[in-house]
């Protein structure tokens with residue numbers, strides 16, 4: 001009989017599974033990446049920040065060409081400060097740090113930091129098809145989104161839709177992913193054009209990117 005502790009050490013962790021999928025297909029979807037309790041606390045924190053006016057209209061473009069373009073995206077975002085994480089944000093960022101090391105040791109991407117923001121899509125909001133890695137944001141290598149919504153159903157809309165990019169993929173694309181609380185979606189930022197379909201109720205997430213040194 002294998003000792004339970006040995007079995008645990010020998011079985012792949014959620015981090016190993018994500019990195020294996022990223023290597024194979026460029027995409028990984030991991031349910032229950034964080035606990036329901038943490039989903040609730042993070043959602044609660046995001047909502048209080050929203051009520052305090054800490055969110056602003058998300059913009060498109062980069063540098064001096066940043067513009068609010070509600071016909072392209074009309075979500076609201078609140079950037080997080082990695083130097084001043086709250087006690088509620090820290091456990092998720094700790095997990096991301098472990099994930100970053102796993103990715104670097106297998107994929108040799110040289111990921112060096114994470115930048116992220118809460119995103120709130122009020123009812124009716126969407127984000128048109130785009131790439132996360134573009135001229136002006138070439139440091140973004142891996143996109144990581146954790147969803148913070150309770151009991152999301154297909155009728156609620158708001159799916160993340162991933163499309164076929166330039167690289168050949170073994171995935172069946174386009175693919176829709178519902179923003180279910182606790183679900184982590186992780187993909188190579190340059191590999192998939194993607195969009196957020198119109199949400200029929202408020203949609204909360206924490207979206208971010210592992211970056212290489214600019």
Ligand SMILES: O=C(O)CCC(=O)C(=O)O
Nearest residue numbers: 127132145160196205207
């Ligand atoms: O929330 C999502 O599912 C995707 C968001 C997104 O594509 C982005 O913020 O760049």
Ligand SMILES: [Fe+2]
Nearest residue numbers: 130131132194
């Ligand atoms: Fe995106």
